[in-house]
Amino acid sequence: xxxxxxxxxxxxxxxxxxxxxxxxxxxxxxxxxxxxxxxxxxxxxxxxxxxxxxxxxxxxxxxxxxxxxxxxxxxxxxxxxxxxxxxxxxxxxxxxxxxxxxxxxxxxxxxxx
Amino acid sequence: xxxxxxxxxxxxxxxxxxxxxxxxxxxxxxxxxxxxxxxxxxxxxxxxxxxxxxxxxxxxxxxxxxxxxxxxxxxxxxxxxxxxxxxxxxxxxxxxxxxxxxxxxxxxxxx
Numbered sequence: 311x312x313x314x315x316x317x318x319x320x321x322x323x324x325x326x327x328x329x330x331x332x333x334x335x336x337x338x339x340x341x342x343x344x345x346x347x348x349x350x351x352x353x354x355x356x357x358x359x360x361x362x363x364x365x366x367x368x369x370x371x372x373x374x375x376x377x378x379x380x381x382x383x384x385x386x387x388x389x390x391x392x393x394x395x396x397x398x399x400x401x402x403x404x405x406x407x408x409x410x411x412x413x414x415x416x417x418x419x420x421x422x423x
Numbered sequence: 424x425x426x427x428x429x430x431x432x433x434x435x436x437x438x439x440x441x442x443x444x445x446x447x448x449x450x451x452x453x454x455x456x457x458x459x460x461x462x463x464x465x466x467x468x469x470x471x472x473x474x475x476x477x478x479x480x481x482x483x484x485x486x487x488x489x490x491x492x493x494x495x496x497x498x499x500x501x502x503x504x505x506x507x508x509x510x511x512x513x514x515x516x517x518x519x520x521x522x523x524x525x526x527x528x529x530x531x532x533x534x
Contacts, residue, residue: 314466341520352427352510352524353467365521401466410455410514412522414466 312336314415316402322421330388331418335404342385343412344377345401346370351399353414359385360407384394392422425450425518428436429511429525436532442497444528445518446511446532456494457522458487467510471498 315334323329335342340361345353356375358366361382371377374392379385387394399419403412428447436442448456456472459467471480474487479488482506488499496509508529512522 343520343522345522350526352512352526353522355521358520366521368521385506403466405520409472410520411469411472412520413469414459417464417466419449419464 314402314404314413316415316418318353318418319416320419322423325394325422326391328388328390329392329420330386331400333385333415334404336413339404341405341407342379343403344387347399347401394422396420397422425512425513425515425523427513427523431528433529437469438502438534439500439531441499444509446494446525447492450513450515452516454514454516456489457512458496461508461510462474503532503534506530506532520533
């Protein structure tokens, strides 16, 4: 069990550029989640996949955000036309369908300049 | 709307000085309440899940308890390595599987 991995760990981009993050869940987990966390706040839910199906999306997930999990394994989160307000830690988590606890990856810290 | 409030925001303890962190919640129907530990610059680390009032879970110096309105994380004889932010989250039965987090309690344990 290697845990949830995320890539890259850090990303600095200029406003208006597109960025894409990758998440590899724990291998036997079929549920995958994306959260966003800003300084001094708890993580905020963005979206959730059951296998390859995207089943929940938060109001926080604007049209500039898109997430995919094409084969039910790894997932990508793309942010188009980044804004300074997108600067945050983007966390991925996974869980099995036999338990409710979610296991988080190390996160991708995005800085938009 | 589901709400999670954690108190205090920050807590400073001396090594060996026991204390409790509070998590108050309102949720339409609780599926589970979760405690996580988060070190600076890292993702949250799962500690406990509690499902029903009266339930308790223990791990080393940590003990989590649950009532119908709040949960406590009791820290007994803390050590400096227990310094971290402790996050509480709820999952509602009718809201899919999203976790709704509080802002956390930042704990500093000094030698």
